[in-house]
Amino acid sequence: MKKYYNAIFLLVFISLIAKTGSSSDRFVLIFFGEEQGALAPCGCFEGQLGGISRRDTLLKDYETQGISAIAVSTGDLIKSPERQEEIKMEYLLAAMKEMGCILHNLGEKDFEIGLQALSFASQTNTIDFLCGNIEINSPFPLKYKKYLLKELPGFNIPLKIAFLSIISESLIKGHLLDFIRVYDPVQSLTPVINQIKGKADLIVLISHAPMEESVEIAETFPEIGLVITGHGIEDPIESLMYVNNTPLLSHGTRGRYVAVADYVVKSGSIRNTSVDIVPLDDKYAASEKMQVLLKQYQQTLKEEDLLSNLPKLPLEDGNFYIGSLACGTCHKKIHAHWSNTSHQKAYTTLSDSGQQYDPECIRCHTVGFGYVSGFANYDTNRNLAHVGCESCHGAGGNHIKNITDSYGKVNENRCLECHNFDHSPKFQYPKYWEKIKHPKEIPEGMPENTHGG
Numbered sequence: 001m002k003k004y005y006n007a008i009f010l011l012v013f014i015s016l017i018a019k020t021g022s023s024s025d026r027f028v029l030i031f032f033g034e035e036q037g038a039l040a041p042c043g044c045f046e047g048q049l050g051g052i053s054r055r056d057t058l059l060k061d062y063e064t065q066g067i068s069a070i071a072v073s074t075g076d077l078i079k080s081p082e083r084q085e086e087i088k089m090e091y092l093l094a095a096m097k098e099m100g101c102i103l104h105n106l107g108e109k110d111f112e113i114g115l116q117a118l119s120f121a122s123q124t125n126t127i128d129f130l131c132g133n134i135e136i137n138s139p140f141p142l143k144y145k146k147y148l149l150k151e152l153p154g155f156n157i158p159l160k161i162a163f164l165s166i167i168s169e170s171l172i173k174g175h176l177l178d179f180i181r182v183y184d185p186v187q188s189l190t191p192v193i194n195q196i197k198g199k200a201d202l203i204v205l206i207s208h209a210p211m212e213e214s215v216e217i218a219e220t221f222p223e224i225g226l227v228i229t230g231h232g233i234e235d236p237i238e239s240l241m242y243v244n245n246t247p248l249l250s251h252g253t254r255g256r257y258v259a260v261a262d263y264v265v266k267s268g269s270i271r272n273t274s275v276d277i278v279p280l281d282d283k284y285a286a287s288e289k290m291q292v293l294l295k296q297y298q299q300t301l302k303e304e305d306l307l308s309n310l311p312k313l314p315l316e317d318g319n320f321y322i323g324s325l326a327c328g329t330c331h332k333k334i335h336a337h338w339s340n341t342s343h344q345k346a347y348t349t350l351s352d353s354g355q356q357y358d359p360e361c362i363r364c365h366t367v368g369f370g371y372v373s374g375f376a377n378y379d380t381n382r383n384l385a386h387v388g389c390e391s392c393h394g395a396g397g398n399h400i401k402n403i404t405d406s407y408g409k410v411n412e413n414r415c416l417e418c419h420n421f422d423h424s425p426k427f428q429y430p431k432y433w434e435k436i437k438h439p440k441e442i443p444e445g446m447p448e449n450t451h452g453g
Helices: 002-023 053-062 083-099 108-112 117-126 172-180 183-198 211-218 288-304 333-336 341-351 389-393 397-401 413-414 429-436
Strands: 022-033 068-073 104-105 128-130 134-136 149-150 159-165 180-182 202-208 225-227 242-243 246-249 257-266 270-279
Touching: 022 053, 053 068, 053 288, 068 083, 068 341, 083 117, 083 288, 104 159, 108 117, 108 172, 128 149, 149 183, 159 183, 172 180, 180 225, 183 202, 183 211, 202 211, 211 225, 211 242, 246 270, 333 389, 341 429, 413 429
Parallel strands: 022 068, 068 104, 104 128, 159 202, 202 225, 225 246
Antiparallel strands: 022 257, 134 180, 149 159, 242 246, 257 270
């Protein structure tokens, strides 16, 4: 009996050794970037892609499957140097921290927020900032690395990934040249790659550059195992290509897709099994943590009262907004028709979703926002809420002072200011016009040819 148990023990021991010797495990690299301030789909139409909430769910899905997911940000968190974009950067970095993102590659849009704000962000965040081919001349110290060597946790043997980073000189323009010097990517990468040879099991390049520049780099350095690139690609699905055996792909813009590289660890080496561009559609449920963060973002916009504090442009010839109710004094039949259209409920769609303090949304859901005498906030300009008469026909102040002047001609271009591809991709002018066009009406005392239709 003793011999029997000894034989069993020996077989189990040999089996364990064999399993260890041919160990196999899996991890994925998840890349996203060029959000340009897109925290979440605006909700203007069904089928929108993207958002930090769905991205977090995708990462959690891998975690649930027992697959290690490494999140990487490739640059351009925001789109302009405005206060709302600065707030967005704060919340995007907070979201990335919650997701366990290991690094953020610096893009030209990130620099546009200003060195003081960027310096503060780099000093106060646990996420490593990266850029391998720049030199910054600024009184505000920017904390960043030339590359990151990251050890993969949870494997039987030590495994390391080297993340390299470059930004194209073609993207650094205007005032950015005053404090940023960009070096040739190949010259910058050469010593780094020589330094990490033998230390990294996989080399990944985050190339904040047009696709053609990244192809040249991949051709120069066959040691690089993966390149994430393709600056400004709106539809990244067809972006995947190979340079020799190195995959190059893009995640696109506005956070609508992520690029996923799938790897298996077997017998002490890393092997790529697939690369893919994944759309963040509604099959990824809303993440509770990210939904809380998005509500906090809207609360910040409310507390700072950006609606009232944003600069306002003057109207020409002393014109001013009067509100749809004033228009209805003469145009009773038209006002009654407007009251039964979706335009009359435009502000309500924002207040119902908690976005009524968001300047980006308010612009197309109220009258005259961004102009003197236009909508500033609901308490003081309730008469300018919703998409009203003047949203289409223009400010009516001068018209009520002289009703015989020609006023208010409308064409498709006015509609396209809000019904653009991002917010209304299915917009067709003839079809949509039929839904909102008002009945013909000649106000009493007004010649027929003085009023636009």
